[in-house]
Amino acid sequence: MKLLAVGFLIAGCAIGADPAAELKRTCARCHKLDVVRAQRLSREEWEWELDKMTSMGAKIGNRAALLDYLTRKYGPDGKPPFVRR
Numbered sequence: 001m002k003l004l005a006v007g008f009l010i011a012g013c014a015i016g017a018d019p020a021a022e023l024k025r026t027c028a029r030c031h032k033l034d035v036v037r038a039q040r041l042s043r044e045e046w047e048w049e050l051d052k053m054t055s056m057g058a059k060i061g062n063r064a065a066l067l068d069y070l071t072r073k074y075g076p077d078g079k080p081p082f083v084r085r
């Protein structure tokens, strides 16, 4: 029984820790993810953006992981938006 509980815990963490899945699940509910991908924001700005989306009704599971992911992928050092080759 104990092992089973541990298994669920690990599975739960793994799901919560996949920010790409979280982004799709949470953020594509109201708008296309292009809205997100077009941004190049600093960590503070993403923080602000997540606050704004939360205030509009977004239910974010693992906020810290999502914030890291957004800053890494869509941060100020990312490739310019809408450049597709």
Ligand code: HEC
Pocket (backbone or CB within 6 Å): 023, 026, 027, 028, 029, 030, 031, 035, 036, 039, 049, 050, 052, 053, 056, 057, 058, 059, 060
């Ligand atoms: C409850 C609906 C809803 C959810 C869920 C949602 N958004 Fe939004 N989002 C909006 C609306 C409405 C706008 C347009 C707001 C405006 O024009 O001020 C928007 C606009 C944006 C913008 C454009 C910049 C801005 O502030 O207008 C970004 C970036 C963004 N959302 C990111 C996200 C991210 C990241 C998530 C997931 C954590 C998310 N959104 C989830 C409703 C939502």
